[in-house]
Amino acid sequence: MSSDRRISPVCLTAVDAPNAVSRELLRACAHFCVIPSHRHGHEPIAPNIDPTILDRVRAPGIVQIVGPSGAGKSTLIRALIRALPKQRLRIVHESLSERQRHTASFDLLSGDAAERAAILTHAGLGEPRLWALPAGWLSVGEQARLRLAMAMQDTRAGDVVIADEFASHVDRACAYALCRTTTRWAKRLGVTLIAASAHEDLESMLAPDTVIDAGTARVRPPRAPMPQTITIEAGTIDDYQQLAHLHYRSGKPAAVVRILRAMRKVPANIDPSNRLLAGVLLVSMPTLNGVWRQRAWPGHFGTRDKSINAHRLNAQVRTISRVIVEPRSRGLGIATRLVHAYLDAPLTPGTEALAAMGSVCPFLERAGMTPYEMVPDRPDTRLLDALIYLSIAPETLMHARVEPGSMLMRELVTWGKARKLLRAGQPSLEEIQRLTPIAACRLCTRPRAYAFTKGDWGDEPQNT
Structure with missing residues (x-):
């Protein structure tokens, strides 16, 4: 027999590698017919595209x-x-x-x-x-x-x-x-x-x-999509409490008269019930104060008799007081759908809402409500004028240091008392300092009011 060894044909695979590699790497690759080579620096070779x-x-x-x-x-x-x-x-x-x-x-x-x-x-x-x-x-x-x-x-x-x-x-x-x-x-x-x-x-x-x-x-060809459908239905206070911590307002809403929730159909690996609480909307009784209503409904709530105004307001207007969307469901249009669902069958002819971030998140407008820019009231206007005089931008007030006896200190005290954030008497410097981030947020925000009308104001309101 011949002593020559027959070598079976093999398929060598060239892999672009760094310029310097270890002998151990060469030895390991040789077992699998992989040949490290240096041809294009450290960038792997990219194939041609069809x-x-x-x-x-x-x-x-x-x-x-x-x-x-x-x-x-x-x-x-x-x-x-x-x-x-x-x-x-x-x-x-x-x-x-x-x-x-x-x-x-x-x-x-x-x-x-x-x-x-x-x-x-x-x-x-x-x-x-x-x-x-x-x-x-x-x-x-x-x-x-x-x-x-x-x-x-x-x-x-x-x-x-x-x-x-x-x-x-x-x-x-x-x-x-x-x-x-x-x-x-x-x-x-x-x-x-x-x-x-x-x-x-x-x-x-x-x-x-x-x-x-x-x-x-x-x-x-792409496979058929599997949309995760959203259903709007009646909700409960438990639904709100599950999502309440996500809202930027920490206080409680006014008396709640209706709750809607958005349920999202999801695969079982996300939720065994195949349903995920995606959002919630609360409808509350309106507050009495609201100068902007004169622009939305001229003369309707602006009579000289305050008791008539209050009676009309309680009978004919409800307020969308909270709209909260679960973080994993944001961007799906759920806030707009919740508002739209309520406006399709409102409790009263008039519906209103206030939004601190209305210009950034205009979902109320997308749902069909009319926006109204709110004019700063007298306490805010006075503090803004003082900040302009002191060359202080409202956003920098958030971390501003309040000096004892300064004009800034006096104006913050006046503003805080007008907002009922300070008690009567002279507050401590620490109490005044705590007002700076609150005032900054208030002055930097451009809140919008929203109104929507459906039906005749003379109609009897539905039961709440």
Whole structure:
């Protein structure tokens, strides 16, 4: 027999590796016919892209890259980044820089307050309590959504936004809301969103226009979406108490006369009952004070007889006093749907509401209510004039130091007593200092009143 050893043909796999690798790595790779090579620095080799795929991703819409972990989704994304025009690309970065980690989340975006709040809401970060936190303090999932918002803010029509591991770091109830808000944003703006994820349920949530299988690098038809339907129904005080801690007002609402709740149909892995409490709306009796009502309903509640005004108000007006949406369901239009459901069958001809953040979250207006800008009252106007004289911006009052005997101290005392936040007599410096953040929030807020009329004022009111 010949002493020559026959060598079976093998398939060698070249892998782009760093310039310097250990002998141990070479030895380990040799067992599996993997050849580490250095050809393009530290960037892995990206395959060529099928022209059909390029045509799909160049058109505005939602593109999803699917496949299990290790199937090549990130490799395909690198190839797309190489093939697409750089000036059109908006890439969601994988991490925050050290400077960004120490910056408030809200301040990592540009634009005015309403623009920043809108982008954060589209990216699933519509919770104001998170905006002031350093970005590095956010959870892994919250940081992922913040990085998405940072990519979204500079996006223009015709751009391509690429998000690897899209919605991978959030729970599945939140993932659905994130898919809905991001899809709505992309289609409204006319951009291409390329989202990659190993989660098999994401396709039914995202409802993409195009699906690319990373394993075969081919386009396949998308699967049918599975919408999570929202049902508006009568609620209870227990429903409100479950969500009450999420509202920015800590006090109790006026006497509650009706409660509506929004129930969201979800898969069993989110809630065994397949139903999730997504939001709640409270309707209360109106307060007597409300100068703005003269603009909404001229002369109706402005007679010289206060008892007649009070009787009419209690008989013909109800107030939407609370609208709260569970955080994982924000961005699904639930607040608007709750208000719209009540306005379809109101208890009285007149419905009103007050919103401190009406300009940032205009859901009451979207539901059909008419907004009215509220003019600052006399105590607020006086304090604002004093701050202008002292060259103090209202927002900086939040951390301003009050000096004994200063003009600022005197004006805060006058304001606090007018607001019934201070008792009679001379308050302590500590009590006055505690007023500064309260006054800042009051003066920076531009509250809006909202009104809606349905039916004839002469109709008898329904039972409450």
